[in-house]
Amino acid sequence: MAVYKADKGWRATYSFKDPSGKYRRKSKQGFRTKKEAETWLAEYSVTNGKPTLNKGTLTLFSDYFDEYQQLRFGAGLKETTRESWHAVRKFVVDAYFNNITLDQITRQKYQAFLNDYSKGMKRKSVLKRHQIVKQVLTQAFHDGLIPADPTYGVIVPGAESKPAEEKFLQVDEFNKLLNYIETNDKLIKWNTSFMIYLIALSGLRAGEALALTRDDVDVNTHTISVTKTKQRSGVSTSPKTKSSIRTIAMPERFFDNYAKFINTKPKWNDGNELFDGRRWATINNNWLERIERELGFENIVSVHGLRHSHVSYLLSKGVDINYASKRLGHSNVTITQEIYAHLLRDKQQSEETKTLSILDEIN
Template sequence: MAIYKLDTGWRADYSYYDSFGKRKKKSKRGFKTKRQASEWLTEVIKDINKIKNPYYDWNFVDYFDMNMELKINSGIKSETVNAWQAVRNYIVVKYFSNIKISELTREKYQHFLNEYSIGHTANTVKKRHQILNSVIQQAFHDGIISIDPTYNVRITGTKESKDASEKFLEADELMNLIEHFSQEERLSGNSSLSSFMIVLIAYSGMRAGEALALTKNDINLDHQTISITKTKGRDGINTTPKTKNSVRTIKMPSDFFEIYKLFISHKSEWNKNYELFDGRKIATNPNRTLERYEQKNNFNNIVSIHGLRHSHASYLLSKGINIAYISKRLGHANISITQSIYVHLLNEQAITEEQKTIEMLNGIK
C-alpha cells in the first residue's frame, strides 16, 4: 500500500493476495490531491476485504454471537457461559449494536471503556474487557480489522474495589454468626437452608457453588469429612469444580457434624439426588439472610456468602495455620493465589513473627 507524488498528480498502489494465494495489484493515478488518493485506496481495501472475508460487513453483535456460540459448543463451564451471555446482553447490545466489526477502532473501543468504567470497579471493567478482547482478537487474526483496536487501551474504574481487609469478619463476629445460625429454631424453620449454608461455609471455606452441589453422600460422619467433587452452575447443572485442586476432601470439626445432624433431622423431604440444598441454583436467599443479620448486629464489615470463605481463611491465618494447608483446603489452583488474596494478613503475621524472633534473639546470652 503506497501513495506517490508524480508530475501529473498523485498515484495510489495496493498489493494483496487473493483467496487462492495469488499476488495481485490495484493502481490508479491522476489524483489532484493526496487525500483523494488516500480515499480511493481506503475504498479499494474495503472492497477487497469484502471479497476475501465474509465477516467484513457483519455487525459486531452478530460476530460476537457467532464466536460465543463456538465458545459454548466447545464445552465451557456454565458459569463461563453465563459470563459471556451477560456481556452480550448488557454490553455488546448496548454499546456496539450499530457498529460493524470492520469499523471498530481504538478510539471507539477506548470510548466504550471510559463510559463503562463509570460506576464500576477497574476489576469489573477488566473482566468484561477480557471477553470482548477475545472476540476482537479473533477478528484481528481473521483479517477483518487490520489494526488491533484494543492495543494499549487504558482500563479504569470510578468505583473503588472493596479493600481486602473489608472482605472478612472478625473472629468474634464469625463465632457470633455460627452460634446464631446453629440454633435449632434456625435449622428447623423456613430459613433452615440459608442458615445451614451460612454455617457450612463459615466452617469449611468452600465456594457457594460447591456447597449448593453437595449431596448427603458427600458427608462422611465416620471420618468427619466432606468430599467436594462438583459445583452447581446458574443453570442448575452440576459440573466439575473450578480447578483440579478444587476436587478435595476436607476435615471438619465435630461441632459441625452435630449441627449437620440437627439440620437433617428436621429435613422432611429430599430430591432424587439427595442434595442438601434441594437443587437451589444460586445463594440469593442465604446472602440476604446473612446481610440482614450483619446489619442488625452492627458488624464492622458486611460480607456476602463468598465473604464467609474469606473469613474462614482469615481466621485460620490469624491462628497461625500454615498457608499451604489453607490453600489446599480452599481448593486454590496454587499457593500463590492464596498468598495474593491474603497478602495483607500475611504481612501482619510477618510483623508479629518478626517481633517474636527479636524477643527470642534478645534472650540469647
Template sequence: MASITKRGSKWQYRVSWRDADGKQHSKNKSGFRTKTEAANDARQAELELSQGANLNRGELSLPDYWHDWYTTYKSGKRATATEYFYPIIEKTLKQYFGKETIKDVTPTEWQTFLNQYATNHSHATGTKVNGYVRAMVRSAINEQTLRSDFTFDAEVGGSKGIKESNKYLQLDKFKQVNQIAFERATFNYLSYVGIVIGAQSGMRASEVLGLTWDCIDYENHTLTVNKSWDYIHKKELKATKNEASNRVIEVLPSVTELLKKIHTQQIEWEMKSGHRNPLELVFMSNRGTVLTDAALNKTLSKIETEIDIPIEHQIRFHGLRHTHVSYLISQGLSIYYISKRLGHAGIQITMSTYSHLLDAQRSEQASKAVAALGMLQ
C-alpha cells in the first residue's frame, strides 16, 4: 500500500513493489496540493502495477526512452536511410526536451516542439518525426509506461516543399530532354545514359545506379529492378525500397539497343585499362567508380539550361520519375499499371502522390463516362 506524507505545504506519496526477480523498487511523486490528490494518484499507480506496468520506465527521459525503443524494435530492420534518421531524431529530442521524463511530456509541450521544429524544417520532415515518435508513444502505452498519447491530434507545420508545377517538366521540354540525352549517351558520358533510363522507365536514381548487366533483357526489351545502389551512405548494392519495388519494366527497343552499345564500350575500356567490374554494374564509369546522384543532377541541369528552363523551374533527377508518370497519365494509361511500373507498395500511394494529375483528367474522364453511358440508350 502507498504511503502518503506531507512535505512542507505539499503532499507526496511513495509506492514500493518487487519485480519478477524479487528486486525491490519504489516510486515517489510530490507536489500535490491536498492529501486526497496524492492518494488518488497513488491508487492509479498501484492499479497500473497490478496490471503489469513498469513505473520506472516512465522515469526515463524522452530521448533515452526513444533510444531504447528504436534500438530494440527498429535497428537492423529498416532501410538504411530510415535508420540514419533515428539518431538524428534522438539528438533533436535531447536539444529540446533535455532530461524531461517521458511521462511528464504533455500534448501542449509536444505541439510547441513541432511548431518550433517547423520554423526550419519541411512539412514532410516534421510529419516523419511526429509519426515515428507517435509509434514509440503507442508502444509505451501498450506496455503501460504512459497513460495517454501526447502526440494525439498534433498539427505539423513546416514549408510545403517544391511546388507541384516544379516537380515535373512540360511535355515539350520532356521531349527535348529525352532527345538530347539519347544523342549524347555514350560510355564516356554515362550521366546522359542515366537520364535516358530515368526518363524512359520512371526508375528511382538508386534503382538506375543499381542496374547490373543481367538486368537487361535485349530480346524482350525490359529492365529488371531487383536491387539498388546506396549512393548516400555505404556506396554499395542494397535491397530495393520494398518488395513491390522488385519489378520488370518494359522499355523501347532503342533503350536496350543503347545499353547494348554501352556494354560493348565498357568491356573495351576494361580490356584497355585493366580495371574490373566484379559486380557487373551498368553504371561503372571510366574512372573505375559508380556514377553518382550528383552527376545525374548536374547533367540534367545542364540540359535544362540549354533548352531555356529557368533555374527556379528546373527539376532534379527524381523529377523525371514524376514527369514519366505525368506523361503516362496524360496518355490515359491505367493508374493500376502505372503503380506497378513505379514499384509502389499499393495503388493508394500512387493515387495520393499524383492526385493533382488525376484530378486534372477528371473532366475529360467524366465526358467519356457520360458518352459511354449514352450508348446504352
C-alpha cells in the first residue's frame, strides 16, 4: 500500500489477498493532491476488510525523509551538514529505498542495506550515513507511524580505518614528496600538485586550501590568511570553527615556488581563487596516491593525511604542540593531543631517556 507522485498527479496502490489466497493489487491514479489519494486508499481498504490503516503504510520513506530534512534545515544547519543530508538522499534513499513505504523497512531489510552499502567503504563513512537515516526512522517510530524502529540493534559493517601511525608520511617520505614537486618545473605550476605542496607546508584542510584566493596570500609578510572553506556545492563559507580563522606563517621556499605558480596562470576566475573554483580534492587524492606508490612510500596517505604529516614533521623536530595546535586551527590543544597521541608517546619516551641520561651524569 503506497501513495506516490506519478507523471500526472498522485497515484495510490493497494495490495490484498483474494479469497483464494492470491495477492492482488488495485491502483488508481490522477488524484490532484496527495490527500485525495490517501483518502481513496483508506476508503478502499475499509471495503476490502481493512477497517484501520496504519499511516506508515501510506507514507513513502522518501517523502518522510524530505519532510524531516526540511525541519532540520529550518532549525539551522551548517553547509557541511546539509551536504551530508543531500548525499544520504541521493546515495541511500534514492538508491536503496525508492518507492518504499515506512512500514516496508524492516530490521532485516535495513541490515541488508548496510551490508551492501558498506562494500569497499570505511566503517566510519558508513556510520555517518547510518546515523542520519537512523534519526529519520527513529522519529517515525516515535511519531507512531511504524510499530518498531528498524535500526535498533543493527550492526554497522565496513573496513576499519588505518591505525594512527599509518596516516602519516615518514619524515624522509615527507621530504621526498616536497622535493619531487619542487624540482619538477611542470608540477610546481600545476593546480593539482601545487595544492598538495601547499597543504604539506601549511597543514591546511583541503576545503581551506580550495577556498584560497590571491588576496589571502601575503608575499610581503610571508603569511596565508585562512578565513573560509570551500563546500562541495562550490560555496565558500566560514571555516569549521572560530579557531580555524587564523594566519599561518609560510617558509621562504613556498613563496619562491608560489611566484612560479601564479605567473604561469593565463587567466583567473572572478574570485581570483588559486585553484580556479575546484570544489573537491578527488583528483588531488588520486594523483597523490599514484606518486606515493611510484616513490615506494611505506604509508599511502590522502590529502588530509598530508595535514597530519605536516604536524608529525613539526613535532618530530621539537616544535611545541601548543603552536602546532594553533597552526592547525584546532579549538584547543586537547584535540591535537588526542589525534597525535602516539607521536607524543614516542616523544615522551625520547625525552624520558634524555632526562635519565642527564640525571646519571650528575657528579
